[in-house]
Amino acid sequence: MVISNTTAEASTKNISCTFASRYVRTALPRYKMPENSIPKDAACQIINDELMLDGNPRLNLASFVTTWMEPECDKLIMDSINKNYVDMDEYPVTTELQNRCVNIIAHLFNAPVGDEETAIGVGTVGSSEAIMLAGLAFKRKWQQKRRAEGKPCDKPNIVTGANVQVCWEKFARYFEVELKEVNLEEDYYVMDPKKAVDMVDENTICVAAILGSTLTGEFEDVKLLNELLTKKNEETGWNTPIHVDAASGGFIAPFIYPDIEWDFRLPLVKSINVSGHKYGLVYAGVGWVIWRNRDDLPEDLVFHINYLGSDQPTFTLNFSKGSSQIIAQYYQLIRLGFEGYKNIMENCRDNAKMLTEEVEKTGKFKVVSKDVGVPVVAFSLKDSSKYTVFDISENLRRFGWIVPAYTMPANAQHVAVLRVVVREDFSRTLGERLISNLQTVLNEMESHPIPVSTKSAHVTIDSENTQGDKVITKKDVTETQTEITKFWKKLVDRKKTNAVC
Numbered sequence: 001m002v003i004s005n006t007t008a009e010a011s012t013k014n015i016s017c018t019f020a021s022r023y024v025r026t027a028l029p030r031y032k033m034p035e036n037s038i039p040k041d042a043a044c045q046i047i048n049d050e051l052m053l054d055g056n057p058r059l060n061l062a063s064f065v066t067t068w069m070e071p072e073c074d075k076l077i078m079d080s081i082n083k084n085y086v087d088m089d090e091y092p093v094t095t096e097l098q099n100r101c102v103n104i105i106a107h108l109f110n111a112p113v114g115d116e117e118t119a120i121g122v123g124t125v126g127s128s129e130a131i132m133l134a135g136l137a138f139k140r141k142w143q144q145k146r147r148a149e150g151k152p153c154d155k156p157n158i159v160t161g162a163n164v165q166v167c168w169e170k171f172a173r174y175f176e177v178e179l180k181e182v183n184l185e186e187d188y189y190v191m192d193p194k195k196a197v198d199m200v201d202e203n204t205i206c207v208a209a210i211l212g213s214t215l216t217g218e219f220e221d222v223k224l225l226n227e228l229l230t231k232k233n234e235e236t237g238w239n240t241p242i243h244v245d246a247a248s249g250g251f252i253a254p255f256i257y258p259d260i261e262w263d264f265r266l267p268l269v270k271s272i273n274v275s276g277h278k279y280g281l282v283y284a285g286v287g288w289v290i291w292r293n294r295d296d297l298p299e300d301l302v303f304h305i306n307y308l309g310s311d312q313p314t315f316t317l318n319f320s321k322g323s324s325q326i327i328a329q330y331y332q333l334i335r336l337g338f339e340g341y342k343n344i345m346e347n348c349r350d351n352a353k354m355l356t357e358e359v360e361k362t363g364k365f366k367v368v369s370k371d372v373g374v375p376v377v378a379f380s381l382k383d384s385s386k387y388t389v390f391d392i393s394e395n396l397r398r399f400g401w402i403v404p405a406y407t408m409p410a411n412a413q414h415v416a417v418l419r420v421v422v423r424e425d426f427s428r429t430l431g432e433r434l435i436s437n438l439q440t441v442l443n444e445m446e447s448h449p450i451p452v453s454t455k456s457a458h459v460t461i462d463s464e465n466t467q468g469d470k471v472i473t474k475k476d477v478t479e480t481q482t483e484i485t486k487f488w489k490k491l492v493d494r495k496k497t498n499a500v501c
């Protein structure tokens with residue numbers, strides 16, 4: 001998506017090629033298809049030169065998404081990159097692997113699957129697609145029930161905490177369901193089950209709880225929610241179900257917090273989504289949704305593909321997609337096994353703990369993430385009078401770190417935090433380096449509290465008015481490009497108020 005063409009970047013119509021100019025005499029147009037072909041090595045070089053300006057994924061502490069896999073799995077991925085997943089006739093083994101993944105994950109989530117039965121679920125592009133499908137199933141079930149009772153079914157709603165990930169807002173808007181959000185409070189940054197149950201009415205298609213809030217990593221209390229909602233259901237007869245958005249926590253809790261009941265052990269939990277590409281340890285592009293029983297997925301949403309004479313039911317939003325991610329997920333599940341996932345999650349938890357302690361030691365921050373939860377360290381400044389968490393985030397970029405800063409949603413908007421996601425590839429050495437860089441930034445800002453951005457940037461950003469952007473000096477191409485990338489990132493960052501992913 002091209003957001004706007006008013007930036008410095010768009011003012012040059014052509015891409016200037018550094019080394020590839022040996023092969024390419026004329027510059028390439030930026031937004032139009034070039035008239036002629038160019039040699040393959042030139043194309044490769046041009047793109048590589050531009051990509052150099054992207055951040056380093058390993059230093060991107062903003063994201064939960066996997067940035068490292070074993071070379072053996074990289075090879076499996078490349079070997080299957082040309083397989084369209086939807087061609088189940090041609091690639092029956094890939095289909096079989098997805099079905100195995102669904103069953104393995106369903107068992108991990110304690111789905112009541114009999115020995116002779118297979119679990120109900122599907123591989124998706126990520127949790128977002130998984131949530132659209134789960135949400136649709138709830139909406140359809142609710143509509144069927146209302147129609148059978150002769151009651152109106154045109155005002156469905158869904159109850160969540162104000163801390164929900166943006167994909168729930170998407171679901172609500174795309175599929176015309178009202179999103180009823182439980183407000184947060186200072187020092188309580190997840191959905192309060194009691195308030196959520198109070199908001200449930202006869203039009204509520206489900207309550208969505210989050211296992212691992214995007215903002216702080218905290219697990220919501222699904223067990224208490226199940227208890228309170230069971231009581232309410234008994235009183236009202238509404239039978240409101242629960243969905244658990246376990247995008248990040250679904251591959252953590254089963255391994256290191258097996259005693260926390262959040263999954264199909266709780267009777268009202270009818271579906272769960274998880275991102276294979278977060279703590280499922282696969283590169284971006286895979287998620288899963290699992291239903292408790294066949295009855296929880298309305299039959300009219302399922303399409304039946306006849307594959308090799310047998311029936312392969314499918315329920316997805318798109319048709320074609322790659323097979324690699326499914327194969328990679330299966331690789332991780334069998335390569336690591338329970339033991340392997342447990343070790344990795346314990347390690348992430350220990351690194352998060354170390355970071356938490358070090359952040360606390362600086363004396364400047366209040367840590368708002370919890371010990372139990374997704375290994376995330378979220379912390380706010382005790383005193384924001386001289387500089388803010390946004391300034392710290394900006395300054396950490398100088399060292400290559402991408403540590404996002406954001407404000408909390410309603411009613412805790414006045415709290416702004418920095419968040420570090422601890423992934424498998426975040427080693428202790430990296431952690432120590434981050435803390436040392438953070439300390440440097442703090443020392444600098446204590447002694448002269450002027451944000452570095454206004455001192456050194458060539459693209460000045462008027463913080464009040466984005467229309468006022470202007471380019472002061474131009475340096476060489478690389479430097480200018482770097483500044484522009486920075487500028488864009490800022491623009492994008494500013495738009496993301498609390499929608500971190």
Ligand SMILES: *Cc1c(COP(=O)(O)O)cnc(C)c1O
Nearest residue numbers: 126127128165214247248275287
């Ligand atoms: C990441 C996340 C999502 C969205 O998942 P994708 O796999 O990126 O589509 C939804 N909910 C929560 C809680 C998340 O952390």
